[in-house]
Amino acid sequence: MSTSKRSLKGFQKRKREMKAPYLGQISLFWCDYCNAPLLDNIECDICKNKGHKIPVSPPGDIRPAFADDYITLWKCIDKLFGKRVGETLLPTSKIALLSRIGGLDRTEEVIVDGKIIGILQFNILINDFEFLPKMIGGIFIFKIQEALNLLPKKHIILNTDGIPFILNGKSILAPGVENYSEDIKKGDHCLIISKDNPSGNSQCIAIGVARENSSNFQEMLEKNYGELAKNKAHLNLSTKNENTNIEFDLNQKLYDSNDDFEQINKLILLSLKQAYQTNYQYLQRKIKKSLKFIKRTIEEIKKPVAVAYSGGKDSLGVLLLVWKVLDRNFKIFFADTGLELPEVLENVQNIAKDLKMESNLIVESANDIFWDLIESFGPPGRDYRFCCHSLKAQNIMKIINNIYGGEKVLVFLGQRQYESLNRMRSKKVYVNSFIPLQIAATPIKSWNALTLWLFILFEPVKDFESESLLDVSITPLYYKGHERLGCYLCPASNLSNFKLLKTSHPKLYERWFSFLNSYAQKHKLPKEWVQYGLWRFKQYSPQWKNFADSLNILIDYNSPDSSAPLNLNIAKGFSQNSDSDFSIKGKFSHTLIIDDFLRFLPALNKDFHWDEVNGIIDINSEFKKKPYSLKIFIDGSFILNSKEKEFDFYKLTELLMGTVSRSLYCNNCKTCVNVCTQNAIKSESGKIIIENDKCINCYDCITHCPFFQLAKKAIENVNF
Ligand SMILES: [Zn+2]
Known part of the structure; x- marks a missing residue:
C-alpha cells in the first residue's frame, strides 16, 4: 500500500538521520602557553597567542572535569599503570576536559595538556569505569612510569625486528617481542615499547589490546608463533609532530581521594578559572x-x-x-x-x-x-x-x-x-x-x-x-560524578548514574530497583533486563540489540497477561474491491470495552452511529478532505473503505488504533487535558470526557496520549 510505504520510507530516513551525531559546531582549541582551552579559533586573552585545534569527536559537548572525574581517572589509570601515574598525568593544577562520545554507556574523551590522552568509559559488563589510553596518552604514561621508577606494568617490549612491523600497523606477534610484564589480562590496553629506537631511549610506540593473558605469552614466545596483542594505535606522522615535551611534576602532593574531596575540588576550580580568563x-x-x-x-x-x-x-x-x-x-x-x-x-x-x-x-x-x-x-x-x-x-x-x-x-x-x-x-x-x-x-x-x-x-x-x-x-x-541531574530514575540515564545513585542515595535506588525487579518477575523478564538497564527501551537500537544478542538475552514483551500491548492484524490488506472502492480489513488483538471506546471516539469522529443490537459502529465521513466509510465491530475488527486510491488508510488506521488503546489503557494521566487547545477535554471522577461541541478534531489528544506511541510502533510492523 502506497501510503504505508511512504511512511515506512519516512521512518527509515528518520532512523538514518539519527546516526549523524553532529549536533553543532565542534570547536576546541588549546593555548599551549597558558595550558588552557580556547572555545574557538581565537586569540588567548591572557597571552594573545593563537591555539591549536583539538580533533574532538562529535557531538563535541565539551565539559570540564570535576573532582569525582579526576578521582575516577586517577583510580583507573593507577590500576593499570602503577601508583601515582594517574595523579602525575592529571594533577589538579591542570585543566582536564571531558567530551562525551557514542557508546553503550558513559563514554568520554579525556583532554589534558591540549591532547586527547584517552577515553574514560563505563564498562557495563564489569559495572565499573576503565581508562583506554590513546597513543599520546601511552607516550606520557610510559614517561611517567620511567620517571617514577615504577616496575613495568602492562608493557610488551619489542625486539629490533618487531618495531617496523608495529609502525606499519601490524599486530604484535611473537617473533617481534622480546619481553613483557606479567600483569596483562586479555583485553587490556597495553603499552608497546621499543627499546632500541634511534635516540637510544625506550619509548612507547603503540597501544595494543592483549589477545591473551600474559601467562600464555611465554609459550607463544617459545614457539615463536602467535598474536600477543592487536595494534590499536601506533606512532605516525601526526603523533610525531605533536609536542610530547610535557612537564610532569613528580613531587606533587598526592591526595587521599576520600578525605580530601573538598580540597581537590577547590584546586580544580581554581585551575579552571584560567579558562575563564583565556x-x-x-x-x-x-x-x-x-x-x-x-x-x-x-x-x-x-x-x-x-x-x-x-x-x-x-x-x-x-x-x-x-x-x-x-x-x-x-x-x-x-x-x-x-x-x-x-x-x-x-x-x-x-x-x-x-x-x-x-x-x-x-x-x-x-x-x-x-x-x-x-x-x-x-x-x-x-x-x-x-x-x-x-x-x-x-x-x-x-x-x-x-x-x-x-x-x-x-x-x-x-x-x-x-x-x-x-x-x-x-x-x-x-x-x-x-x-x-x-x-x-x-x-x-x-x-x-x-x-x-x-x-x-x-x-x-x-x-x-x-x-x-x-x-x-x-x-x-x-x-x-552526577554529570546530569533531573529525575533520578530517568531512562536516559547511564548505568554509571545508577551505580552512583546506589551509593549516594541508597533509599531512592532501592525504591526504583525493587519496582523493576518485581515488574520483571511479574512479566517473566530475565534478570539481565534489570541488570543491564534493558528496561530503558521498548525497542532496541541496533547497538543494544547486538548487545542483548551477544549475551543471548531474549526478551518477549508479548508474554500473555492482562496488560499485553494492543496489536493489529490486517486480515485483508489494501485491495480494490470494485472499480471504485478500496478497502482494508483488520482486527485488533483486544475486544472493545464499548463504553470507554465511545467516550474517546468523538476525538476521532463525532458523527458515528452506534448499533447496540448488532454491536457495530458506523462512520461515514471525511479524512484529510477525502470521504471514507468505517465499520468497527465490538470484537475489535473493522473495515475501512474509500473510493479514493490516495486516501491515507495508514494514518486513519493509526489514529483508530490510538483511540482503541486510549479506551483500553487510559489511566487518567491527563496529558490529553493539557494538550487540548480548545478546553474540550476534562477529567471527571477519574474518567476522561471529550466535549463534542468544543472538539475540533485536531487529533492532538490522540497523538499525544502516551499509549499512542506504543500503538504507533505496533502499527509500523504491520503489513498493510
Ligand atoms: Zn595563552
Whole structure:
C-alpha cells in the first residue's frame, strides 16, 4: 500500500538521520602557553597567542572535569599503570576536559595538556569505569612510569625486528617481542615499547589490546608463533609532530581521594578559572548575544516572563542571563516531578534565596503521581517517555493556569542543541504541543557545556541595587560524578548514574530497583533486563540489540497477561474491491470495552452511529478532505473503505488504533487535558470526557496520549 510505504520510507530516513551525531559546531582549541582551552579559533586573552585545534569527536559537548572525574581517572589509570601515574598525568593544577562520545554507556574523551590522552568509559559488563589510553596518552604514561621508577606494568617490549612491523600497523606477534610484564589480562590496553629506537631511549610506540593473558605469552614466545596483542594505535606522522615535551611534576602532593574531596575540588576550580580568563572576550560576546536575544524576544512576544528552573546547570545559566536583563521582574517555575534528588530541591530554594527572589519562585509538585502511573504504564523508556509529559508538562500547565489564568507565558528554557537531535532541530522560540500555554525560548541553544560552566562558575553576578556580588549556589552533585541531574530514575540515564545513585542515595535506588525487579518477575523478564538497564527501551537500537544478542538475552514483551500491548492484524490488506472502492480489513488483538471506546471516539469522529443490537459502529465521513466509510465491530475488527486510491488508510488506521488503546489503557494521566487547545477535554471522577461541541478534531489528544506511541510502533510492523 502506497501510503504505508511512504511512511515506512519516512521512518527509515528518520532512523538514518539519527546516526549523524553532529549536533553543532565542534570547536576546541588549546593555548599551549597558558595550558588552557580556547572555545574557538581565537586569540588567548591572557597571552594573545593563537591555539591549536583539538580533533574532538562529535557531538563535541565539551565539559570540564570535576573532582569525582579526576578521582575516577586517577583510580583507573593507577590500576593499570602503577601508583601515582594517574595523579602525575592529571594533577589538579591542570585543566582536564571531558567530551562525551557514542557508546553503550558513559563514554568520554579525556583532554589534558591540549591532547586527547584517552577515553574514560563505563564498562557495563564489569559495572565499573576503565581508562583506554590513546597513543599520546601511552607516550606520557610510559614517561611517567620511567620517571617514577615504577616496575613495568602492562608493557610488551619489542625486539629490533618487531618495531617496523608495529609502525606499519601490524599486530604484535611473537617473533617481534622480546619481553613483557606479567600483569596483562586479555583485553587490556597495553603499552608497546621499543627499546632500541634511534635516540637510544625506550619509548612507547603503540597501544595494543592483549589477545591473551600474559601467562600464555611465554609459550607463544617459545614457539615463536602467535598474536600477543592487536595494534590499536601506533606512532605516525601526526603523533610525531605533536609536542610530547610535557612537564610532569613528580613531587606533587598526592591526595587521599576520600578525605580530601573538598580540597581537590577547590584546586580544580581554581585551575579552571584560567579558562575563564583565556576565553574572556569570547564569553562576553556569547553572553551579549544571548542577552540581546532575551531582550528582543521579550519585546516581541509581550507576555509575562518566567524561567523554568530545574536545579541543573543549563537552567541556571538561563536564569542568570534573564536576571541580567530583567532584574527580579520575572517568575521562576520549578516543576518538581516527585523524582528529584534532595540536593536539587535544596538548590532550588537556595537559588531563590541567593537572588532574593523567594517570592517569585513557584513550585508545583507531582508528588507521587509517577508511582501510580507506572502501575499501568510500566517503567518509562527512552522511546516511551510518558513521564515527561505527564509530570513535567502538567506541572507547568498547572502553574500557568493558576498564576496567569490561562494566558500564554514566555518561558525561557535551558535547552542546548548539543544535548540531542530533537533539541538541535527545534527553533529558538517555539510552542511545545504538550504545553500549549508556554511560549518557549532558548537563549543558550548554541552554547556547549564548557561555555556554560565558565559562565555560571566565574561570571560575577551583581545585585542591582547594592551592586554587591552575589554568591550563586550550584548543586554540589555535579562535582560528585552526577554529570546530569533531573529525575533520578530517568531512562536516559547511564548505568554509571545508577551505580552512583546506589551509593549516594541508597533509599531512592532501592525504591526504583525493587519496582523493576518485581515488574520483571511479574512479566517473566530475565534478570539481565534489570541488570543491564534493558528496561530503558521498548525497542532496541541496533547497538543494544547486538548487545542483548551477544549475551543471548531474549526478551518477549508479548508474554500473555492482562496488560499485553494492543496489536493489529490486517486480515485483508489494501485491495480494490470494485472499480471504485478500496478497502482494508483488520482486527485488533483486544475486544472493545464499548463504553470507554465511545467516550474517546468523538476525538476521532463525532458523527458515528452506534448499533447496540448488532454491536457495530458506523462512520461515514471525511479524512484529510477525502470521504471514507468505517465499520468497527465490538470484537475489535473493522473495515475501512474509500473510493479514493490516495486516501491515507495508514494514518486513519493509526489514529483508530490510538483511540482503541486510549479506551483500553487510559489511566487518567491527563496529558490529553493539557494538550487540548480548545478546553474540550476534562477529567471527571477519574474518567476522561471529550466535549463534542468544543472538539475540533485536531487529533492532538490522540497523538499525544502516551499509549499512542506504543500503538504507533505496533502499527509500523504491520503489513498493510
Ligand atoms: Zn595563552
